[in-house]
Amino acid sequence: MPDYFARHRDLIEAARAAVYARGYWAPFQEIPSAKFYGEAAKPDGEAAFNALIGQAFALPGHPEEGRIGSEVSPWGKDLGITYPAASPEQLIAAARAAQPQWAALSPEQRVGICVEIVTRLNRLSFVFGHAVMHTTGQAFPMAFQAGGPHAQDRALEAIVSAYDEMTRYASSAIWEKPNDKGDPIRLEKHWRIVPRGLSLVIGCQTFPTWNSYPGLFASLATGNPVIVKPHPNAILPLALTVRVAREVLAEAGLPQDVVLLAVDEPGKEITRDLVTNPAVRIIDYTGSSAFGAWVRANAPQADVYTEEAGVNTIVIAASDNFKGMCSNIAFSLSLYSGQMCTAPQNIYVPQAGIETDEGRKSFDEVAEGIASAVDRLLGDPARALGVCGTVANPATIERLNRARGLGRILRDSTAIEGERTASPLIVVIEDANQANYIDEWFGPIAFIVPVADAEDGIAKASAVASHKGAITAALYDTDEQRIETAIDAFSQAAVNLSINLTGNIFVNQSAAFSDFHVTGGNPAGNASLTDTAFVANRFRRVMWRRPLKQ
Known part of the structure; x- marks a missing residue:
């Protein structure tokens, strides 16, 4: 051999x-x-x-x-x-x-x-x-x-x-125990790996x-x-x-x-x-x-x-790079038409809006910022096809069609090239019925969910991870004390958290030899x-x- x-x-x-x-x-x-x-x-x-x-x-x-x-x-x-x-x-x-x-x-x-x-x-x-x-x-x-x-x-x-x-551990050892009445007790020990x-x-x-x-x-x-x-x-x-x-x-x-x-x-x-x-x-x-x-x-x-399955979330509490945040989220929603176990689904935004480097943004402005970033990213059909790819299973298209009825359509999904392609659907949830969006909607489907404030968003997102499972979570914030609170909450929910991603690293990505993919601590996997x-x-x-x- x-x-x-x-x-x-x-x-x-x-x-x-x-x-x-x-x-x-x-x-x-x-x-x-x-x-x-x-x-x-x-x-x-x-x-x-x-x-x-x-x-x-x-x-x-x-x-x-x-x-x-x-x-x-x-x-x-x-x-x-x-x-x-x-x-x-x-x-x-x-x-x-x-x-x-x-x-x-x-x-x-x-x-x-x-x-x-x-x-x-x-x-x-x-x-x-x-x-x-x-x-x-x-x-x-x-x-x-x-x-x-x-x-x-x-x-x-x-x-x-x-x-x-x-x-x-050692595969063999000499075990020697002192004996007051004579020679020590001596054993040879061997351990075999048995599949x-x-x-x-x-x-x-x-x-x-x-x-x-x-x-x-x-x-x-x-x-x-x-x-x-x-x-x-x-x-x-x-x-x-x-x-x-x-x-x-x-x-x-x-x-x-x-x-x-x-x-x-x-x-x-x-x-x-x-x-x-x-x-x-x-x-x-x-x-x-x-x-x-x-x-x-x-x-x-x-x-x-x-x-x-899991429900991956983003909490937007504040941003010191609003344009970069929107662009980063847009790519994460679009990549492979959302058909990744790490792709975000629920985006929690305070109803009263957030503070950003561009001034205060209302809830609608935050939502529109994300939708517009998706439009810019996918504006060129060739690039859009390269980012989104195609839909692997026709059942995903059927699921997307059902999701249109769950709230106000902020950005509709459209075909890029052929009936098996789809850009992200973005739906604003306008009622308190969590049953509409706390299950996984696999595919190019995202829900923007109004919450009372940042703390409420963190609580809701971490609760979803605990009860439904999540592989990834993301947070955008500028308040260090609140960031620490979020780290504790998502750690308790056993979901990996990414904070303030605005460049060419995305919440979808998991790097071998560095990231432990899935924690095994919530229903998204054991x-x-x-x-x-x-x-x-x-x-x-x-x-x-x-x-x-x-």
């Missing part, structure tokens, strides 16, 4: 240092430029993607009982790719057969193999850019970043976090790699075979991932079935059968709260790590990417000991 750990030692050590320092560090270049990836990377990546269209996706040696695939790009392209399909029973059997050999490797061997997989994925970032674009509806620059380098960053973060947990068992990763459509890679690689690094279950509309990015992983495993002389692909189609889903199988001991899930609750209730045999709790329970330490001969 090649010594992959030695090959990547410098990268592994740098990543380990970055995990603890929590500053900026990015091992994989996010800019799709020939300067970083070579002159041939862009045309070769597009050609490789086009070569997949209309073909049977090759996964040599993978269990197969038939072929499934009906992905249609939100951009209008029928992908026509079919994938090897197998029953849950066949996938479970294959994973269990591969399990002993994978579990027997040392942490260094598994970590080295995982990092080799990730570096090979990085070399295919242009292919992933097109694959993610045409399964999620993201514009290419975002698809390249989020589906490629940023997802790979999160994968590496999970791998080295798992490695540190596996090697935190939990089979791991199931359930992917989502909007961010198939970014959300799946942490669980996938945390489980692999800790010795658990992984069955990857993509969303039926976004199979290709994870199928490519599985193929690369299996290629590296084969090169290392290991069973390829350590990593398997589980595909299904609407009306013939296999996810529930996989979730409830007694052999599945770890489940990573991203998606709706309704199915997340079902998974948690019906998989008592497994540790379940989820990212679910796990955090990637903290100690996310990796430590994927294995057990088991001891054997015996007397040491004198």
